[in-house]
Amino acid sequence: MKKLKITINAGHGLKNSGVYDPGAIGPGGLREAEQNLEVAKILEKKLQARGFETLLIQDGDLNDVVRESNRWQADYFIALHCNASTASTAEGVETYAWLPGGMGERLAKAIQKELVLATGLRDRGVKYANFRVLKDTDCPAVLVEAGFITNPNTEKLMRQDVFDEKVAGAIARGLEEAAFNRTVIK
Numbered sequence: 001m002k003k004l005k006i007t008i009n010a011g012h013g014l015k016n017s018g019v020y021d022p023g024a025i026g027p028g029g030l031r032e033a034e035q036n037l038e039v040a041k042i043l044e045k046k047l048q049a050r051g052f053e054t055l056l057i058q059d060g061d062l063n064d065v066v067r068e069s070n071r072w073q074a075d076y077f078i079a080l081h082c083n084a085s086t087a088s089t090a091e092g093v094e095t096y097a098w099l100p101g102g103m104g105e106r107l108a109k110a111i112q113k114e115l116v117l118a119t120g121l122r123d124r125g126v127k128y129a130n131f132r133v134l135k136d137t138d139c140p141a142v143l144v145e146a147g148f149i150t151n152p153n154t155e156k157l158m159r160q161d162v163f164d165e166k167v168a169g170a171i172a173r174g175l176e177e178a179a180f181n182r183t184v185i186k
């Protein structure tokens with residue numbers, strides 16, 4: 001059977017202009033781009049172990065990221081981000097799809113459910129947005145906001161490998177559930 005191809009896009013990083021975009025920055029100084037990449041690397045290993053082919057991209061402008069993924073003919077596209085708010089108490093996880101009713105939404109729902117179970121963080125639900133990585137990708141795509149980096153408690157969690165493992169594991173299980181229409185126990 002042909003391996004399913006998964007693009008993992010760790011949000012932010014080095015842009016084509018040469019400027020490094022750190023993304024949101026936590027109160028303790030953790031940079032979102034680095035957190036996204038840590039989770040992405042763990043997710044990549046987990047997906048490869050489960051028989052998926054992976055393409056991990058961080059750097060470059062979003063147009064190029066999308067183009068590269070489309071050229072590679074990815075079956076699914078997963079963008080990893082951390083949420084941010086001016087309210088330091090804002091918390092929880094949420095997952096975006098482009099539109100309701102399609103495979104992207106199904107994937108978002110499966111990942112969101114697993115994320116809430118794995119992290120115990122507040123369920124902010126599945127949301128919809130016409131982000132470039134969601135609408136310009138040729139395959140079902142989701143954008144995961146795996147916690148608020150601006151929340152001091154969540155930022156502390158993000159500094160622990162065990163949290164990154166939980167997030168990556170949840171995304172891998174959600175992908176398997178959505179892609180193969182099955183429940184994954186572990």
Ligand SMILES: [Zn+2]
Pocket residue numbers: 011012023024032080081082
């Ligand atoms: Zn971001």
